[in-house]
Amino acid sequence: MNGVIAKPWSALKGSHSFKEIVKALWKANPVSKQILGICSSLAVTVQMETAIVMGVSLTLVVAFSNLIVSLLRAGIPRNIRIIVQCAVIATLVIIADEFLKAFMYEVSKQLSVFVGLIITNCIVLGRTEAYAMNNPPGRSFVDGLANGIGYASVLVGVAFMRELLGSGRLFGYAVVPELFYQAGYVNNGLLVLAPGAFIMIGLFVWLEHTLLEKK
Amino acid sequence: MSGSLKSLLYAAVLCIVCSLLLTAASSGLQPFQERNVLLDRQRNILAAAGLVAEGKRMSAADIEALYGRHIRPLRVDAAGRVLSDPEPSRESLPLYLVIIDGDRVEGYIVPIDAKGLWGPINAYLAFDDDGATVKGFTVYRHAETPGLGGEIEKKWFRDNWVGKKIVTRQGKFVSVGVAKGRVEEMMPADKREHYVDGISGATLTGKYLAAGIRDTLSQYEPVAVKFRKNLAHELEGALPRR
Numbered sequence: 001m002n003g004v005i006a007k008p009w010s011a012l013k014g015s016h017s018f019k020e021i022v023k024a025l026w027k028a029n030p031v032s033k034q035i036l037g038i039c040s041s042l043a044v045t046v047q048m049e050t051a052i053v054m055g056v057s058l059t060l061v062v063a064f065s066n067l068i069v070s071l072l073r074a075g076i077p078r079n080i081r082i083i084v085q086c087a088v089i090a091t092l093v094i095i096a097d098e099f100l101k102a103f104m105y106e107v108s109k110q111l112s113v114f115v116g117l118i119i120t121n122c123i124v125l126g127r128t129e130a131y132a133m134n135n136p137p138g139r140s141f142v143d144g145l146a147n148g149i150g151y152a153s154v155l156v157g158v159a160f161m162r163e164l165l166g167s168g169r170l171f172g173y174a175v176v177p178e179l180f181y182q183a184g185y186v187n188n189g190l191l192v193l194a195p196g197a198f199i200m201i202g203l204f205v206w207l208e209h210t211l212l213e214k215k
Numbered sequence: 216m217s218g219s220l221k222s223l224l225y226a227a228v229l230c231i232v233c234s235l236l237l238t239a240a241s242s243g244l245q246p247f248q249e250r251n252v253l254l255d256r257q258r259n260i261l262a263a264a265g266l267v268a269e270g271k272r273m274s275a276a277d278i279e280a281l282y283g284r285h286i287r288p289l290r291v292d293a294a295g296r297v298l299s300d301p302e303p304s305r306e307s308l309p310l311y312l313v314i315i316d317g318d319r320v321e322g323y324i325v326p327i328d329a330k331g332l333w334g335p336i337n338a339y340l341a342f343d344d345d346g347a348t349v350k351g352f353t354v355y356r357h358a359e360t361p362g363l364g365g366e367i368e369k370k371w372f373r374d375n376w377v378g379k380k381i382v383t384r385q386g387k388f389v390s391v392g393v394a395k396g397r398v399e400e401m402m403p404a405d406k407r408e409h410y411v412d413g414i415s416g417a418t419l420t421g422k423y424l425a426a427g428i429r430d431t432l433s434q435y436e437p438v439a440v441k442f443r444k445n446l447a448h449e450l451e452g453a454l455p456r457r
């Protein structure tokens with residue numbers, strides 16, 4: 001007990017949950033390391049706003065589906081466990097979609113099918129099957145949050161570069177001064193399109209792998 | 216209890232719990248969603264009339280105020296006469312007049328219901344007060360494939376409609392069609408003002424949309440003719456005073 005109070009940081013660093021969080025955010029980031037959820041990363045990263053809403057929606061869905069599956073894990077019959085997980089995830093996704101339609105209608109129109117497609121996002125089912133089925137609820141919830149944030153951070157990073165370089169805006173507000181355009185600066189139209197997103201995600205993957213190797 | 220019976224029971228209970236949750240969420244949030252849909256339609260009507268700038272953030276109250284000031288919804292019969300009864304019925308057609316400066320009719324807006332590839336396409340087509348020139352086009356609901364047919368809701372495609380004519384120079388109704396590809400390359404010069412650029416990879420969406428617009432506009436021809444003959448005040452005069 002004394003050791004924990006004397007060295008809170010190293011105690012935290014050594015804890016199981018901390019290692020799991022670092023893993024989800026960095027060492028095994030779902031997007032840039034495991035290359036999961038690429039479809040939605042390509043589609044919703046033209047603007048910061050949609051990327052953030054998508055990131056938050058997915059984070060909530062992963063966290064709560066992990067929590068629920070973990071709570072149910074003792075009772076779920078083994079032979080139908082994937083079906084049960086899918087049902088839980090699908091229910092949460094539809095509820096998230098309904099909330100977006102009720103309170104963020106414009107954003108939900110832009111996200112169109114991609115909120116519904118969270119159901120098919122490998123990150124969610126991957127976490128419930130690989131983690132929540134074998135771990136207690138608290139830790140599963142944290143694991144879900146961390147993985148969701150890991151996904152969202154890459155999404156927001158890609159969206160930042162795409163919106164800034166592709167349309168000279170951030171959150172819909174012009175950030176590249178008019179002077180630049182008069183001096184001959186042109187927005188990179190490629191970044192607005194899906195291939196631009198692919199290249200940008202590729203750069204993020206490259207960056208992460210290079211940094212990980214250096215250690 | 217045998218394993219498979221337990222699985223079945225578990226699945227059944229899970230289904231009931233999930234469906235109860237979904238029903239609660241859906242019916243609890245419905246009033247908010249319906250209000251959003253209504254506001255979105257009003258915003259689209261304003262956008263078709265060119266009264267709202269692209270991507271501008273507006274509060275619900277702003278939209279309602281602007282809509283109340285500039286848009287007069289009414290219903291007309293098949294001969295283009297304004298009906299005093301504003302209740303929707305099978306025979307009557309909805310029409311929106313665009314009012315500027317308090318009483319001047321600047322144009323009108325026709326709601327379009329077209330068959331799409333995957334589901335209905337709902338749009339608004341705004342016309343100038345000459346009853347022939349398209350002033351704006353907005354799509355507020357569709358189920359087309361994102362990136363292909365879904366492009367109908369994008370700015371480039373909507374802007375494409377502005378300035379097109381639904382009648383020939385001789386006054387014959389021809390509607391506006393969707394070309395296969397770019398109008399400048401695909402159409403002879405004399406037909407270019409009756410076609411918009413198509414979407415590659417979405418030929419059917421364009422075909423269905425053009426057919427839906429043609430059908431709808433042919434029903435609205437009596438109204439358009441009134442505008443062409445400068446008889447718009449007949450419509451406006453029949454409006455209930457506010």
